[in-house]
Amino acid sequence: MSDLLMASIRFVLFADLMLVVGLSAFPIYALRRADPGEARVAAELTAVQPWLCTAGLLISLAGMLALTASMQGVAITDLDTDMLLSMAVETDVGKAWVVRMLALALATVAATQRDRYPFAAAAVVSVAGAIALASLVWAGHAAASEGLAGTGHRLSDGLHLIGAGVWIGAIAAFLILLRPAAGDAGQAKVALAARSLDQFARVGTICVIVIATTGLINLEIIVGIAQSGRLLASPYGILLAAKLALFGLMLGLAALNRWRLTPAFAATASDASAGAIRRSLTLEGLAAGFILALVAILSMLEP
Amino acid sequence: MIKLALSPLAAVAAAVLALSPTAALAHAKLVASTPAANTKVAKVTSIQLKFSEKLIASTVRAELVMTGMPGMADHPPMKIAIGSAMGKDGKSMTLTPKRALVPGTYKVKWSAAGADTHRMGSEFSFTVK
Numbered sequence: 001m002s003d004l005l006m007a008s009i010r011f012v013l014f015a016d017l018m019l020v021v022g023l024s025a026f027p028i029y030a031l032r033r034a035d036p037g038e039a040r041v042a043a044e045l046t047a048v049q050p051w052l053c054t055a056g057l058l059i060s061l062a063g064m065l066a067l068t069a070s071m072q073g074v075a076i077t078d079l080d081t082d083m084l085l086s087m088a089v090e091t092d093v094g095k096a097w098v099v100r101m102l103a104l105a106l107a108t109v110a111a112t113q114r115d116r117y118p119f120a121a122a123a124v125v126s127v128a129g130a131i132a133l134a135s136l137v138w139a140g141h142a143a144a145s146e147g148l149a150g151t152g153h154r155l156s157d158g159l160h161l162i163g164a165g166v167w168i169g170a171i172a173a174f175l176i177l178l179r180p181a182a183g184d185a186g187q188a189k190v191a192l193a194a195r196s197l198d199q200f201a202r203v204g205t206i207c208v209i210v211i212a213t214t215g216l217i218n219l220e221i222i223v224g225i226a227q228s229g230r231l232l233a234s235p236y237g238i239l240l241a242a243k244l245a246l247f248g249l250m251l252g253l254a255a256l257n258r259w260r261l262t263p264a265f266a267a268t269a270s271d272a273s274a275g276a277i278r279r280s281l282t283l284e285g286l287a288a289g290f291i292l293a294l295v296a297i298l299s300m301l302e303p
Numbered sequence: 304m305i306k307l308a309l310s311p312l313a314a315v316a317a318a319v320l321a322l323s324p325t326a327a328l329a330h331a332k333l334v335a336s337t338p339a340a341n342t343k344v345a346k347v348t349s350i351q352l353k354f355s356e357k358l359i360a361s362t363v364r365a366e367l368v369m370t371g372m373p374g375m376a377d378h379p380p381m382k383i384a385i386g387s388a389m390g391k392d393g394k395s396m397t398l399t400p401k402r403a404l405v406p407g408t409y410k411v412k413w414s415a416a417g418a419d420t421h422r423m424g425s426e427f428s429f430t431v432k
Contacts, residue, residue: 071362071416086361093420144356144419302330 002070003300009063011296013136014161015289016059020052020107020129021162022169024122029203030173030196033119037188042118045173049111049125056104056132064097067139096138103132133165134158140299141222149221156217163210164288167250170200171285178278180271190274194266197277201258208251223303236301243294246287253284331356331417333425340427347431350398356417357393363415365398370428371408383409404431 027042068087069076087094110124137143137157145153177193219225219240231237257280265273335353338344350367367383384401398411409431414424 067420071359071420071422073362073364073414073422083361090361091359091420092418139420141419144417146418 002066006063006066006070007296007300009059009066010139010299011293013056013059013063014292014295015168016052016056017129017133017136018161018165018168018292019172020049020056020104020169021126021133021165022167023052023172024049024111024125024129024169025166026170026173026196027119027122028126030170030199031119031192038192039118041177041189041192042122043114045176046111046114046118046122046125049114049121050108053104053108053111053125053129057101057108060097060100060104060132063139064094067093093138093143096135100132100135103128103135107132130162130165133161136161141303142218145221153218153221156214156221159210160214160218163207163214164291167204167207167211168285168288170204171281171288174200175278175281175285178274178281180274190269193274194262194269197257197262198266204254204258208254211247231303234301234303236298236303239294239298239301243291243298246291246294250284250287250291253280253287256280257284330419330421330423331358331415332423333413333427336411336427338429340429343430343432345432347404347429348399350400350411352396352398352411352413354394354396354415354417356419358389358396358415358417360389360393362422363387363389363396363413364424365396365411365413367398367400368410368412369404369407370410371430373406378407380410406431 023045027038027045031038031042033039064084064087065076065079068083069079071087071091072079072083074083088098089095107125107128110121110128114121137154140157142150142153142157144150174193174197177189177196181189216225219228223231228237232241257277261273261277261280265277332355333352334355337351338347352365365385365387367385369381369383370378372378383404386399386401388397388399390396396413407430408428410426410428412424412426414422416422
């Protein structure tokens with residue numbers, strides 16, 4: 001029961017913080033600062049951030065209560081302030097939690113300033129969100145690695161999460177931009193979506209390379225690539241293989257978007273071509289969701 | 304831009320691959336104890352436990368229970384008062400009974416969370432002659 005609760009909290013927190021990072025990073029690399037229309041779109045994409053950041057604060061608090069209870073071997077209702085304080089002072093996961101809460105508080109405040117300073121708000125939210133997201137490495141296997149290799153493991157894991165966040169946030173941003181809209185606003189958005197899809201190609205490539213490289217580093221540290229063959233005999237290995245298969249599916253869909261669907265959409269801007277991209281993005285987002293669910297379970301299993 | 308973004312990554316990759324696999328990745332386990340599990344010893348003034356991973360001090364619980372006495376067929380478990388102290392390395396613990404242990408069988412139970420945040424625990428017995 002407690003394992004299921006912790007895995008659910010972890011899943012929601014991963015998803016939430018990745019959207020905080022990725023959705024707020026999107027306007028910075030995909031939209032033009034000088035264009036008032038695009039500044040409005042930037043503010044629109046950031047509109048959900050106060051909610052995402054507040055949710056992040058609450059989920060993170062719930063996660064800390066559940067983790068402290070499980071580490072102390074008591075029920076959540078039996079927790080006292082001394083136990084929480086000792087977590088925050090004595091453990092790395094507790095210190096990481098304090099940093100996460102401060103970063104999310106800053107992001108929440110910044111997100112409320114989106115109408116006046118859309119791009120500056122997005123920049124602060126994405127950096128603070130990235131810090132909050134990266135602080136989650138202390139809740140997984142990377143927390144147990146010691147010494148210099150441990151620092152490398154946590155650095156690699158943090159980059160892995162941020163790369164995934166930028167990718168997943170972009171999927172969400174495109175789904176928002178490609179919502180069916182009528183009239184001139186719809187036309188302008190279609191043009192904007194076509195241009196930003198094209199622009200995302202480079203950022204997306206960086207994300208994929210970062211995710212793949214850091215993923216291999218993590219695999220090497222957690223199990224050793226040479227030993228990865230015998231992994232398939234364990235539940236950890238099977239779930240990891242499923243995660244890699246879903247990653248492959250996401251890559252396939254991303255390639256389809258980049259080389260087939262986006263050029264077709266840019267050429268015709270038809271409803272049908274927009275619909276095709278939306279379907280492919282939805283599928284990509286679902287695959288990402290399944291990956292996060294697997295990650296939430298994986299980080300509790302012994303490799 | 305891609306090259307720029309990847310050079311720190313390559314550095315991290317090289318550093319980690321050169322260092323690994325040295326990282327210990329497992330839940331905390333009891334690796335040794337004095338007195339050892341299932342042994343008979345003459346006199347016990349303190350009990351040492353050694354663990355595979357660092358434990359988080361505030362989560363550590365340990366207890367000592369007397370489970371048998373020579374000449375008594377059905378000895379009810381009796382809790383023995385102990386003091387406990389974590390070793391400096393965070394991987395060892397010393398339990399000190401408040402009074403000398405009389406002949407009989409004893410059971411040590413411990414549980415604690417390690418740096419990987421998992422709460423683990425086990426128990427073992429020994430006999431004082």
